[in-house]
Amino acid sequence: MHIMEGYLPVAHAAGWWVVSLPFMAAGVRSLKRIVTEHRSARALLGTSSAFVFVLSALKLPSVTGSCSHPTGTGFGAILFGPSVMAVLGSIVLLFQALLLAHGGLTTLGANAFSMAVVGPWVVYGLFHGLRRLGASFSLTVFLATALGDLMTYVCTSAQLAMAFPDAASGFLGAFVKFLAIFAVTQIPIAVAEGLITVILLNTLKSYNAEELKGLNVLPEGGLNR
Amino acid sequence: MKTALMILAIVALAILPLALHQPDAGSEAFGGADDKAKAIVENLSPTYKPWVQPLWNPPSGEIATLLFSLQAALGAGVIGYYLGYLKGRRKKD
Numbered sequence: 242m243h244i245m246e247g248y249l250p251v252a253h254a255a256g257w258w259v260v261s262l263p264f265m266a267a268g269v270r271s272l273k274r275i276v277t278e279h280r281s282a283r284a285l286l287g288t289s290s291a292f293v294f295v296l297s298a299l300k301l302p303s304v305t306g307s308c309s310h311p312t313g314t315g316f317g318a319i320l321f322g323p324s325v326m327a328v329l330g331s332i333v334l335l336f337q338a339l340l341l342a343h344g345g346l347t348t349l350g351a352n353a354f355s356m357a358v359v360g361p362w363v364v365y366g367l368f369h370g371l372r373r374l375g376a377s378f379s380l381t382v383f384l385a386t387a388l389g390d391l392m393t394y395v396c397t398s399a400q401l402a403m404a405f406p407d408a409a410s411g412f413l414g415a416f417v418k419f420l421a422i423f424a425v426t427q428i429p430i431a432v433a434e435g436l437i438t439v440i441l442l443n444t445l446k447s448y449n450a451e452e453l454k455g456l457n458v459l460p461e462g463g464l465n466r
Numbered sequence: 467m468k469t470a471l472m473i474l475a476i477v478a479l480a481i482l483p484l485a486l487h488q489p490d491a492g493s494e495a496f497g498g499a500d501d502k503a504k505a506i507v508e509n510l511s512p513t514y515k516p517w518v519q520p521l522w523n524p525p526s527g528e529i530a531t532l533l534f535s536l537q538a539a540l541g542a543g544v545i546g547y548y549l550g551y552l553k554g555r556r557k558k559d
Contacts, residue, residue: 243500247516248507288548294541298534302483302496309499341533342520343500379468401503405510415510422502433479436472441545443469448552 242312242355242397242423243337246345253404258350261327264358268327275321282321282452285445289317290329292441296434297333297356303426311434312393315386316441318361319368320456330357355396364389378446378459379439387435394423394431 249257275282296313303309314326331353337343344352367385376384398419407414446453453459489495507514524530 245500245504245516246520247518248504250514251517284548284551288545291541291544291548295538295545296541298538298541300498300534301480302487303499304483304486305499306483306487306489306495307499307502308496336537339521340524341530342523345518345520347518397503401507405507405514407510415506418506418510419503422499422506426499429479429483433476436476436479440469440472444549445552448549448556 242309242352242394243334243344244348244351244397244401246338246342246347248345249348249351249400249404251347253400254347254350256350257348257354257400261331261350261353261358264324264327265331265353268324268329268331271322271324272328275325279455282456285320285449285452285456286317286325289320289325290332292316293326293329293333294336296437297337301430301433303429305422305426307422307426309394309423309426309430311430311437312356312360312390313434314356314360314393315364315389315434316438318364318389319382319385319438319442320453320458323358323361323365326361327353327357330361351400352397355393355400359396360389360393363392379443382439382442383435386438387431390431390434391424391427394427395420398423 272286275286293313293316296311298310300308300310312330314330317329318326331349334344334349334352334356335346338345338349364385367388368381371381371384372378398416401419402412402416405415406412407418442458446459450459484496487495524533
C-alpha cells in the first residue's frame with residue numbers, strides 16, 4: 242500500500258496531507274492522555290508500535306504472484322482506539338520513507354490515511370460492533386483486523402484511481418485495475434494478520450486480563466469467552 | 467491447540483502461494499505489489515513523471531534487506547520482552 246515517492250500529483254499529495262494531519266494531531270492528544278492516565282499501559286503501547294514495525298516489514302507472497310505486507314495497525318486500534326494509531330502508523334511510514342525508499346514523504350499523507358487512519362477505524366468499529374452482537378472474542382478480533390487490513394489496501398487503490406483515472410472508464414475503471422493488484426493480493430495476507438493478532442491478543446488476555454479491562458477491551462466483571 | 471492450528475494456518479498461507487502460483491514468462495515472480503501498481507500508473511498516464519525522488523535509496527538489495535530485517539527484529543524484540551515480562555510476573559504471584 243506504499244504509494245511511492247512522487248507517484249501522486251502535487252495537488253493529491255498535498256490534499257491527503259491536509260486530510261491526515263488532523264487525525265495525527267488528535268492522535269498526539271490521545272497518546273498524551275493514555276500515557277498520563279494509564280501509566281501501566283505504556284509497555285503495551287510500546288508493544289503496539291512494535292507490532293506495526295514487525296508486520297509492516299514482512300513482505301509475504303500471495304496467490305497473485307506478488308508480495309505485499311500486513312499493516313499491524315489493528316492490534317493497537319483494538320487496545321487503544323484508532324486515534325493513537327494515526328501517530329504510531331505514521332512513525333513507521335516515516336522510517337520506511339527515509340531509510341528504505343519505501344513510500345515517500347510527499348505520499349506520506351496518503352499512505353498514513355490508508356494504513357494509519359482508515360485501517361484502524363475499520364478495525365475499531367468492527368471490533369466493538371461485533372462484540373455488541375455477541376460474537377466470541379477470537380472471532381471478533383479476527384474479522385476486525387483482517388477486514389481492517391484489507392480496507393487499507395482498498396483505500397490505496399481508491400487514492401491511486403482518483404489520481405490516475407482511466408482515459409476511457411474513468412475512476413471506476415482505474416479503481417478495478419488497482420484493486421486487482423492490491424486487494425486481491427491482500428486477501429490471504431489479511432487473513433494471516435487476523436490470525437496473528439488473535440494469537441497475540443489471546444496471550445495478553447490470559448496473562449494480563451486486568452489491563453485489557455482497564456482499556457475497555459474486555460468487559461468488567463468476568464471474561465465472556 | 468487452537469493456537470497451534472492458527473500458527474499452522476499462517477505458515478500455510480505464506481507457503482502455499484509459492485507452490486500454487488504459475489509464473490508467467492517475462493514478468494518477475496513475487497515482485498512487490500507496489501511496483502505493479504507503479505506499472506499500472508505508467509500504463510494509465512504514460513506522460514506522468516514522478517516529481518520528487520526519494521532523499522536516499524538503499525544502495526543495494528542486500529542493504530534494503532538488512533534494514534527491513536532490522537525493522538522486524540527491533541519490533542519482535544520489544545514484543546518478546548513484554549510477553550516475557552508478563553509471564554515472569556504471573557509466575558511470581
